[in-house]
Amino acid sequence: MKSLFLPNGRLPRTMFALMAAAQGALLLLLWLLYPLRLFPSLGDVLRALADMVTTQGLIQELWASMTTALQALGVATVLALLISYLTALPFFRPLAYAASKMRYLTLTGLTFFMALMVSSGHEVKLSVLIFATTVYLVTGMTRVILTTTQQEMDHARTLGLGEWRSFWEVVVLGKLAEMLEVVRQNFAIIWTMITLVETLYQSEGGIGLLLYKQNRYLHLDGVVAIQLVILAAGAAQDYLFSLLRRMFFPYAELAAVQ
Amino acid sequence: MTTRGKIVLGALLVALLYFGINKVVSSGLIFKKAATESVLLNSIELPAANGGSRSNVVVPLAPLPSTTPAEKGTPVVWEVMAWNSQMAGMLANGGPRTTQGSSMAAGGLDMQIVRQDDVAKMQADLVKNALDLQQNPETPGLLVSIMGDGLPAFSAVQTQLEKAGTSLQIIPYSVGKSFGEDKLMGPKEWLDNPKGALGKTIACYLRDGDQNIALKWCADNGLKVNPDETTYDPEAVNFLAASDFLVAAEKYIIGKPEQRVKVVNGKNTGVKVDVVADAVATWTPGDVNIARQKGGLVNIVSTKDYSNQMPNIMVTTKRWYDAHPKEVEALMTAFAVAGDQVKSHPEALSRAADISAQVYGDKDKPGAYWLRYYKGVSEADRNGEVVELGGSKAFNFADNLALFGLNEGGTNIYAAVYKTFGDVQSRLYPRELPSYVPLTQMLDLTPLKKLQDKYRGKTLAPAEQQRFAADDEIRQSVSKRAWNIEFNTGQSSFTPAAERQLQQLFNDLVVAGRLKVAVHGHTDNVGDPQRNQQLSEDRALAVEHWLEQRSRSAFPEGRVQVYAHGAQEPVAPNATPEGKAKNRRVEIVLGN
Numbered sequence: 001m002k003s004l005f006l007p008n009g010r011l012p013r014t015m016f017a018l019m020a021a022a023q024g025a026l027l028l029l030l031w032l033l034y035p036l037r038l039f040p041s042l043g044d045v046l047r048a049l050a051d052m053v054t055t056q057g058l059i060q061e062l063w064a065s066m067t068t069a070l071q072a073l074g075v076a077t078v079l080a081l082l083i084s085y086l087t088a089l090p091f092f093r094p095l096a097y098a099a100s101k102m103r104y105l106t107l108t109g110l111t112f113f114m115a116l117m118v119s120s121g122h123e124v125k126l127s128v129l130i131f132a133t134t135v136y137l138v139t140g141m142t143r144v145i146l147t148t149t150q151q152e153m154d155h156a157r158t159l160g161l162g163e164w165r166s167f168w169e170v171v172v173l174g175k176l177a178e179m180l181e182v183v184r185q186n187f188a189i190i191w192t193m194i195t196l197v198e199t200l201y202q203s204e205g206g207i208g209l210l211l212y213k214q215n216r217y218l219h220l221d222g223v224v225a226i227q228l229v230i231l232a233a234g235a236a237q238d239y240l241f242s243l244l245r246r247m248f249f250p251y252a253e254l255a256a257v258q
Numbered sequence: 259m260t261t262r263g264k265i266v267l268g269a270l271l272v273a274l275l276y277f278g279i280n281k282v283v284s285s286g287l288i289f290k291k292a293a294t295e296s297v298l299l300n301s302i303e304l305p306a307a308n309g310g311s312r313s314n315v316v317v318p319l320a321p322l323p324s325t326t327p328a329e330k331g332t333p334v335v336w337e338v339m340a341w342n343s344q345m346a347g348m349l350a351n352g353g354p355r356t357t358q359g360s361s362m363a364a365g366g367l368d369m370q371i372v373r374q375d376d377v378a379k380m381q382a383d384l385v386k387n388a389l390d391l392q393q394n395p396e397t398p399g400l401l402v403s404i405m406g407d408g409l410p411a412f413s414a415v416q417t418q419l420e421k422a423g424t425s426l427q428i429i430p431y432s433v434g435k436s437f438g439e440d441k442l443m444g445p446k447e448w449l450d451n452p453k454g455a456l457g458k459t460i461a462c463y464l465r466d467g468d469q470n471i472a473l474k475w476c477a478d479n480g481l482k483v484n485p486d487e488t489t490y491d492p493e494a495v496n497f498l499a500a501s502d503f504l505v506a507a508e509k510y511i512i513g514k515p516e517q518r519v520k521v522v523n524g525k526n527t528g529v530k531v532d533v534v535a536d537a538v539a540t541w542t543p544g545d546v547n548i549a550r551q552k553g554g555l556v557n558i559v560s561t562k563d564y565s566n567q568m569p570n571i572m573v574t575t576k577r578w579y580d581a582h583p584k585e586v587e588a589l590m591t592a593f594a595v596a597g598d599q600v601k602s603h604p605e606a607l608s609r610a611a612d613i614s615a616q617v618y619g620d621k622d623k624p625g626a627y628w629l630r631y632y633k634g635v636s637e638a639d640r641n642g643e644v645v646e647l648g649g650s651k652a653f654n655f656a657d658n659l660a661l662f663g664l665n666e667g668g669t670n671i672y673a674a675v676y677k678t679f680g681d682v683q684s685r686l687y688p689r690e691l692p693s694y695v696p697l698t699q700m701l702d703l704t705p706l707k708k709l710q711d712k713y714r715g716k717t718l719a720p721a722e723q724q725r726f727a728a729d730d731e732i733r734q735s736v737s738k739r740a741w742n743i744e745f746n747t748g749q750s751s752f753t754p755a756a757e758r759q760l761q762q763l764f765n766d767l768v769v770a771g772r773l774k775v776a777v778h779g780h781t782d783n784v785g786d787p788q789r790n791q792q793l794s795e796d797r798a799l800a801v802e803h804w805l806e807q808r809s810r811s812a813f814p815e816g817r818v819q820v821y822a823h824g825a826q827e828p829v830a831p832n833a834t835p836e837g838k839a840k841n842r843r844v845e846i847v848l849g850n
Contacts, residue, residue: 038385038421054289056689063283112508120532121516202499203516203533205488212501216465217414217690218381247268 040221045228048221056210062229065198065206069190072129077183079130080137087142088167100139107132107193111200121201128197129190136189140182144175177245177252184241191234294486295524296494297686298477317598322609323352323360331356331368332585333398336572337383339375340618342542342632342650343434343570344403347371349610350596354617361595365588370398371617375502377404381415388422388575399578399585401429405436405467406569406672410680410694424577426695430706431590431658432672433597436541436568438634438649441560442472443548444537446643448558452479452737459490461498461509461535465687467568468503468539470679473686474567474769475559478737478848485686489521490531498535507544510535511552542631542648549647553640559736562634562649563850565771566671567679569653569661573700586705594709597654607632607652655713660811662703664710669809673697674765735849736773740829743801743844747784750796752804760804763846767805768812770848775818777801778845782838783825795822801844 003009004019011019028042035041040048052058083099086092107128114131115124148171156166198208207226214222245252282288336351338344348371352360356369374380380402387400404412409428419425447454455476462469464487472495476483482494490496498516500506515532537555538548548555561568579586599606611632612625631648639645653661663670680694741763744753752760767775779798781790798820806813830837 038389038418057289059288060283063279067280112512115512115514119514121514124514199501200505201516202487203518209488213690215378217411218378218418219414219690220418244268248264 044221045225049225061207076130076133084141102135125197136186144178177249296482296484296491298482319603324358327355328358328363331366333368336371336401337374338403345610346597346600346652347433348613350592361592365592385418388424391577401574406571407470407679408467413695424575427576427579428701429572432569434652436561437651438560438562439542442539442558443555444558457492458536459496459533460537461506462539464499472539490518503540503544507540507547510538549639549645594655600652738847740845750800773848776847778821782841783832791824
């Protein structure tokens with residue numbers, strides 16, 4: 001018990017899980033017993049959720065958005081990996097620098113140009129998502145590459161590997177685990193963007209459109225319900241990513257603080 | 259396990275997950291969104307023209323307000339979209355904040371006019387204002403201007419306001435209306451052949467005034483509409499949803515396809531099709547952008563034709579309204595005074611336009627821009643087609659009496675508009691708008707009646723009237739629709755079912771206030787041709803009389819014309835009783 005409030009305190013896993021569950025339950029109880037005046041009550045939100053699942057195809061819409069998100073993430077990851085690995089060659093460094101600075105661009109007005117460049121609404125949606133994600137991924141990935149130490153490189157060279165081969169072993173393969181972590185952290189960007197692009201192109205539906213409609217008619221219970229669904233989907237994805245990481249890179253955690 | 263084995267296993271796992279979920283989701287094992295059927299709207303009923311005194315009273319030009327803020331009076335905030343119908347309100351205030359010498363200052367009000375284009379934000383601000391007023395009754399009240407036909411959807415804010423212990427309340431006075439600037443723009447061939455719109459797609463901001471124009475046009479021409487923005491029905495008019503009216507215009511200008519599922523007779527076919535925007539429902543400057551950047555569309559119908567559809571309606575919270583009866587009256591008086599000025603004096607109007615430019619704050623749009631599109635202009639688009647752009651009207655006091663039905667033999671035009679579009683939206687979008695607040699809960703005409711009594715016997719500037727030349731035929735029809743108004747066989751008297759149809763028709767014609775009405779009578783082939791000719795004329799006349807008796811103000815001399823065709827134009831073979839019933843009909847053509 002005491003270790004709960006000690007700096008760097010360590011708990012047995014079951015104990016920690018119990019504590020987290022209790023905190024969650026307490027929050028729900030507070031919500032149930034002390035409804036705020038303008039914030040929808042728990043009962044309302046659950047009712048809205050059930051209604052949207054049964055009659056408005058919430059699950060299908062979530063899946064539609066999810067597949068769009070994964071599609072965009074796949075393309076963006078490949079692009080960002082390419083750009084950031086290319087920074088090994090001095091010629092391409094300005095490109096990565098420029099890409100990472102594009103995080104500051106706002107999308108207002110840019111969607112118009114994207115629409116002119118590609119051929120359909122779906123592609124505009126994808127290109128917006130890919131653009132937004134790539135610039136964040138490049139930022140994270142170039143940081144990862146910069147953590148490569150002289151010692152690591154020298155180690156590879158002493159083993160008699162050439163410059164290209166050392167780069168391949170140390171930077172490309174050696175940093176994959178951390179790259180996956182960068183992807184996991186930036187996946188959230190897609191979810192914030194997806195509701196935006198789905199209101200730009202509403203023909204394909206999606207959870208963003210559902211949210212937009214609920215909000216337009218001030219069905220606040222529905223809004224909160226959808227937000228919770230997105231939250232849950234995000235948490236599940238995070239978990240899945242760390243699972244993949246443990247599976248593919250079982251030794252990556254060795255250096256981490258235990 | 260080797261790394262390679264792990265990779266294979268991982269890839270398998272991911273693939274399995276993906277296809278598994280996909281299968282389950284698309285199989286319909288879990289709840290599916292119900293496929294929506296396209297709807298043939300019965301009729302969209304809108305009230306018509308204004309009556310009023312026929313004397314020509316010219317209001318003398320009053321001194322224009324100064325530009326110095328008055329900085330005293332009861333504080334209020336008025337949130338507006340960049341909408342030209344507000345000219346009278348602008349002049350009444352003298353500037354973004356009430357100035358010395360303005361009619362608002364004379365009424366002891368200190369008003370701040372704020373531009374707000376986002377409806378959701380307006381709703382949130384109203385709720386916030388209700389809460390603030392509860393905390394501190396001295397908080398400046400908030401008024402919000404919206405489109406009259408959009409109020410049913412806007413009234414969704416009621417649930418939130420009720421949580422804040424109050425409700426929506428309408429200020430029973432309108433400063434003006436849209437008169438041409440809201441429109442459906444489409445390919446020229448739709449003018450001659452409305453059926454050409456079937457299987458086509460109209461881009462617009464859904465569930466709002468612009469869409470209402472398109473919906474009314476579809477209803478008047480007997481075209482089905484598909485309410486679902488994610489499916490495509492080749493036998494109905496489809497809608498392409500945009501996040502606002504300018505984006506709607508942009509969808510047409512860019513012309514990129516969007517993919518949808520094809521639906522036939524309410525059944526999902528699973529086929530994917532690409533749709534593009536073939537037409538646009540929008541308002542100024544959306545129409546200006548289309549004409550200048552792409553062209554190719556003409557005005558199919560606008561609020562010039564459906565001239566009563568879109569009055570500017572102000573709402574506030576009941577909390578503020580009930581606590582400030584004096585201010586409400588002062589506000590209405592200030593608007594009425596300024597309304598007369600704006601309507602009769604160009605210098606007052608151009609001052610109002612300058613104030614508008616200040617309030618709307620678009621640096622590239624000076625007063626001259628707003629003035630130009632207030633009046634409405636004809637311009638050549640990129641392809642040389644002439645399109646009419648813009649067009650609004652300011653209201654004076656007499657116009658308001660006409661709008662709310664307080665004039666002689668008047669119809670409450672706004673009540674008809676509100677109910678009509680409320681019903682349409684809630685029928686098409688039952689999920690989003692299961693119900694809307696009845697107008698009687700929000701509208702209290704007492705202040706307007708009080709002012710009316712105050713001015714009784716004084717000369718008022720007259721309301722604007724629609725003048726119809728009696729001998730003028732309809733040159734361009736906007737819509738044509740057969741109404742099966744049943745007559746007792748061989749007579750020109752109505753069955754009870756017909757009375758209900760007539761009521762619908764009446765409302766329908768009231769909204770389309772500026773359009774002339776042609777009533778075409780037809781019979782079946784029973785009896786001799788001459789008698790049938792007479793009978794069809796009697797029936798068409800019976801419809802005309804019924805309408806004119808209901809509301810003289812909505813159907814002034816010369817608006818309705820009668821045509822008799824006898825049995826010469828059957829729409830079905832006269833061999834069966836059903837066919838005969840189809841032929842005993844009255845067709846209504848609207849046009850100008």
